[in-house]
Amino acid sequence: xxxxxxxxxxxxxxxxxxxxxxxxxxxxxxxxxxxxxxxxxxxxxxxxxxxxxxxxxxxxxxxxxxxxxxxxxxxxxxxxxxxxxxxxxxxxxxxxxxxxxxxxxxxxxxxxxxxxxxxxxxxxxxxxxxxxxxxxxxxxxxxxxxxxxxxxxxxxxxxxxxxxxxxxxxxxxxxxxxxxxxxxxxxxxx
Amino acid sequence: xxxxxxxxxxxxxxxxxxxxxxxxxxxxxxxxxxxxxxxxxxxxxxxxxxxxxxxxxxxxxxxxxxxxxxxxxxxxxxxxxxxxxxxxxxxxxxxxxxxxxxxxxxxxxxxxxxxxxxxxxxxxxxxxxxxxxxxxxxxxxxxxxxxxxxxxxxxxxxxxxxxxxxxxxxxxxxxxxxxxxxxxxxxxxxxxxxxxxxxxxxxxxxxxxxxxxxxxxxxxxxxxxxxxxxxxxxxxxxxxxxxxxxxxxxxxxxxxxxxxxxxxxxxxxxxxxxxxxxxxxxxxxxxxxxxxxxxxxxxxxxxxxxxxxxxxxxxxxxxxxxxxxxxxxxxxxxxxxxxxxxxxxxxxxxxx
Numbered sequence: 001x002x003x004x005x006x007x008x009x010x011x012x013x014x015x016x017x018x019x020x021x022x023x024x025x026x027x028x029x030x031x032x033x034x035x036x037x038x039x040x041x042x043x044x045x046x047x048x049x050x051x052x053x054x055x056x057x058x059x060x061x062x063x064x065x066x067x068x069x070x071x072x073x074x075x076x077x078x079x080x081x082x083x084x085x086x087x088x089x090x091x092x093x094x095x096x097x098x099x100x101x102x103x104x105x106x107x108x109x110x111x112x113x114x115x116x117x118x119x120x121x122x123x124x125x126x127x128x129x130x131x132x133x134x135x136x137x138x139x140x141x142x143x144x145x146x147x148x149x150x151x152x153x154x155x156x157x158x159x160x161x162x163x164x165x166x167x168x169x170x171x172x173x174x175x176x177x178x179x180x181x182x183x184x185x186x187x188x189x190x
Numbered sequence: 191x192x193x194x195x196x197x198x199x200x201x202x203x204x205x206x207x208x209x210x211x212x213x214x215x216x217x218x219x220x221x222x223x224x225x226x227x228x229x230x231x232x233x234x235x236x237x238x239x240x241x242x243x244x245x246x247x248x249x250x251x252x253x254x255x256x257x258x259x260x261x262x263x264x265x266x267x268x269x270x271x272x273x274x275x276x277x278x279x280x281x282x283x284x285x286x287x288x289x290x291x292x293x294x295x296x297x298x299x300x301x302x303x304x305x306x307x308x309x310x311x312x313x314x315x316x317x318x319x320x321x322x323x324x325x326x327x328x329x330x331x332x333x334x335x336x337x338x339x340x341x342x343x344x345x346x347x348x349x350x351x352x353x354x355x356x357x358x359x360x361x362x363x364x365x366x367x368x369x370x371x372x373x374x375x376x377x378x379x380x381x382x383x384x385x386x387x388x389x390x391x392x393x394x395x396x397x398x399x400x401x402x403x404x405x406x407x408x409x410x411x412x413x414x415x416x417x418x419x420x421x422x423x424x425x426x427x428x429x430x431x432x433x434x435x436x437x438x439x440x441x442x443x444x445x446x447x448x449x450x451x452x453x454x455x456x457x458x459x460x461x462x463x464x465x466x467x468x469x470x471x472x473x474x475x476x477x478x479x480x481x482x483x484x485x486x487x488x489x490x491x492x493x494x495x496x497x498x499x500x501x502x503x504x505x506x507x508x509x510x511x512x513x514x515x516x517x518x519x520x521x522x523x524x525x526x527x528x529x530x531x532x533x534x535x536x537x538x539x540x541x542x
Contacts, residue, residue, distance in 0.1 A: 023195050026368045034366040059448025061365045062520045
């Protein structure tokens with residue numbers, strides 16, 4: 001079982017990133033749940049969702065101590081950083097999160113995602129860069145399944161959006177695949 | 191059909207369309223709104239009708255009218271809005287009209303919270319409105335089960351000419367999970383009791399049998415006794431040799447399934463009765479475990495415990511019954527396992 005929290009500002013595509021990840025899980029024949037925070041915790045402009053990927057049945061869809069955190073902004077990093085399980089992975093959008101982690105027992109992967117997406121043509125594609133970084137670093141689902149899910153999601157909007165996000169995803173993947181050797185090679189298995 | 195990832199609320203709505211539902215009337219409320227949002231676009235595609243009613247009371251009254259024509263009808267709400275529908279549900283039960291009412295439960299009394307809860311159990315299962323009646327109540331715990339039970343809900347509503355409640359909650363309604371849909375059902379609205387507005391003469395009149403049937407009380411008793419005898423549904427997991435049997439439905443039910451699997455890996459003899467019908471309560475599921483288990487633990491997202499009352503009635507003093515009421519938070523597997531250990535070690539005593 002791999003438990004993931006994706007968190008950021010409303011509008012950064014964090015719910016979409018979670019949906020794409022869960023869909024990719026389904027395509028990879030994993031059991032999966034996606035649960036958005038829709039209650040009081042969503043007030044104040046932050047959005048987050050919980051995703052579970054597992055070879056076994058998924059019980060509770062709620063995630064308390066994630067294996068993986070995708071933090072898109074400073075408030076989300078502040079809120080969830082301490083909840084990550086020891087040995088877990090924190091993917092930090094370093095365009096908007098400037099401080100270092102207070103944790104010494106988690107793996108931190110920094111990606112200048114919003115900046116990279118802006119250079120690609122649209123800062124809103126930061127979510128696909130973060131997803132690419134996640135899949136490039138931790139093979140939670142095969143990359144082709146993730147790409148397929150991502151493409152399906154954005155193709156509903158427009159082919160242009162799908163094309164941009166495919167490129168963003170690849171950029172994110174290349175970014176962490178190159179970094180991989182630096183981190184102790186841990187794998188989180190769904 | 192291949193599996194798709196879908197939100198519980200939308201999956202329920204699509205399942206209703208496939209089961210032949212052609213009228214939805216309701217008023218928006220979190221966390222139920224996606225059901226009506228989905229149907230507002232979907233029902234016209236299949237020749238059905240969607241009406242955003244001016245209130246919850248109007249919504250249930252409109253489907254009461256629609257049910258008289260024999261078409262399959264549905265409304266839904268949550269919390270305070272579901273309370274407003276109780277009068278209409280009582281009327282549907284009195285007039286013996288089929289229909290499905292969805293409650294995507296939020297938490298707490300009054301306005302409450304929009305987060306998931308299981309504290310509408312008593313309201314849903316014990317009648318909720320005035321008079322002696324029950325709605326048949328289903329408590330799905332996965333989105334697939336929600337889809338399957340929605341189809342069944344419409345069938346049973348027709349079979350017994352009685353309202354059926356789908357008791358979902360904010361977690362099941364808002365979450366996504368892979369789901370596979372059944373084929374479309376061909377449903378014919380004309381039955382021997384419906385109002386068609388066609389033909390000569392007075393046609394059928396739909397009213398409560400209280401005015402026309404001198405044996406009304408007997409009729410009501412027999413009808414609900416028959417449903418109680420024939421419609422109990424549940425899932426038993428590892429109950430044969432379980433020392434502690436959990437009882438939980440819906441979201442709590444899926445947490446408890448996982449707790450049982452975790453306990454079994456540690457060699458702890460935990461089992462689960464997961465009621466699928468909440469009314470009729472699956473008393474048959476207790477026939478064996480009430481003799482073999484040491485104790486029962488009801489797990490539910492309420493402050494005071496609601497389903498625990500039915501568990502106590504069923505166990506009837508033969509074994510101790512404990513309650514883990516996780517309140518506004520979802521129940522946690524670790525707490526369940528700790529409780530089971532404490533009960534087995536005698537550290538925790540039953541409080542009545």
